[in-house]
Amino acid sequence: MPLITPPSEVEILRKRIVELESALANVVRSDRSVFTRRTGKLIDTTPATLLAESVPAVPEDRSPIQWSGDDQRALADAFHRMWYDHRSSTWEDTHWLGHQLLKLPLDLWVYQELIWKVRPTVFIECGTNRGGSALYFASLFDLIGTGRVISLDVERHGNPPVHPRIEYLLGSSTSEEIISAVRDQITPDDVVMVFLDSDHTASHVRGELEAFAPMVTSGSYVIVEDSNINGHPVLPNWGPGPWEALVDFFEGSEDFERDPWCERYLMSFATDGFWRRR
Ligand SMILES: C[S@@+](CC[C@H](N)C(=O)[O-])C[C@H]1O[C@@H](n2cnc3c(N)ncnc32)[C@H](O)[C@@H]1O
Numbered sequence: 001m002p003l004i005t006p007p008s009e010v011e012i013l014r015k016r017i018v019e020l021e022s023a024l025a026n027v028v029r030s031d032r033s034v035f036t037r038r039t040g041k042l043i044d045t046t047p048a049t050l051l052a053e054s055v056p057a058v059p060e061d062r063s064p065i066q067w068s069g070d071d072q073r074a075l076a077d078a079f080h081r082m083w084y085d086h087r088s089s090t091w092e093d094t095h096w097l098g099h100q101l102l103k104l105p106l107d108l109w110v111y112q113e114l115i116w117k118v119r120p121t122v123f124i125e126c127g128t129n130r131g132g133s134a135l136y137f138a139s140l141f142d143l144i145g146t147g148r149v150i151s152l153d154v155e156r157h158g159n160p161p162v163h164p165r166i167e168y169l170l171g172s173s174t175s176e177e178i179i180s181a182v183r184d185q186i187t188p189d190d191v192v193m194v195f196l197d198s199d200h201t202a203s204h205v206r207g208e209l210e211a212f213a214p215m216v217t218s219g220s221y222v223i224v225e226d227s228n229i230n231g232h233p234v235l236p237n238w239g240p241g242p243w244e245a246l247v248d249f250f251e252g253s254e255d256f257e258r259d260p261w262c263e264r265y266l267m268s269f270a271t272d273g274f275w276r277r278r
Pocket residue numbers: 100101102103126127128129130131132133134152153154155157171172173174197198199204
């Protein structure tokens with residue numbers, strides 16, 4: 001009797017399907033060089049195997065490990081998935097001045113840097129939730145002495161914090177009523193930054209991009225959060241989400257360019273999601 005059972009036909013076919021899906025994903029994205037290419041390697045790889053494959057040996061002379069780009073990506077994506085999947089003790093348990101915000105702290109640091117650099121006078125946030133992120137942005141505006149937040153949500157969640165620099169609007173971010181209520185508040189002198197973090201379906205985010213990206217002023221940004229879902233690299237079976245919407249919207253854009261500097265910490269909830277208006 002053999003010690004190792006040979007793989008069944010079903011197992012062989014299943015493995016082949018995963019390989020073909022992965023190859024197809026690369027073909028589909030191969031002309032999209034400005035966007036991150038993820039190979040789907042993690043979907044059928046256990047973390048232990050991944051670690052063994054990805055961590056280069058420590059050089060004997062104690063010089064820094066030389067990481068290849070692929071190894072860095074694989075390991076950062078594995079950590080990203082682990083951190084994301086432990087949501088109740090990670091991003092769902094994150095607070096600013098006592099108020100919950102659903103964020104990756106590394107991203108909060110990058111947002112602080114962008115706000116300092118761009119100094120927006122109007123910051124449009126789609127997706128208030130409990131208001132912790134609106135308060136975070138308002139606190140930054142307090143520190144730099146300029147800027148206000150218009151935060152939208154289709155429903156109220158608890159009692160979002162009251163702050164003189166925050167205005168909350170209730171309604172869908174793709175409704176004509178809400179879009180014109182925001183547009184009416186913008187003057188030609190405003191510096192406008194847009195932050196999308198509401199309904200994470202591709203069609204909704206696409207609608208938000210069509211409505212709000214034109215409001216972004218030159219040198220400022222539209223940031224698309226949760227573009228990490230649907231396998232970029234978390235929640236691989238989500239279905240088309242923010243990442244797919246932003247690829248469709250920005251591909252070939254002459255007005256906006258992606259800013260990879262904002263993703264230099266190797267992990268962001270806004271995968272390929274930082275777009276600067278030229
Ligand atoms: C991920 S949460 C926002 C998190 C918040 N920015 C934070 O960091 O704490 C998404 C929010 O979008 C809201 N939302 C869902 N669909 C929406 C829509 N069509 N228009 C506006 N907001 C919507 C939900 O009610 C929810 O509060």
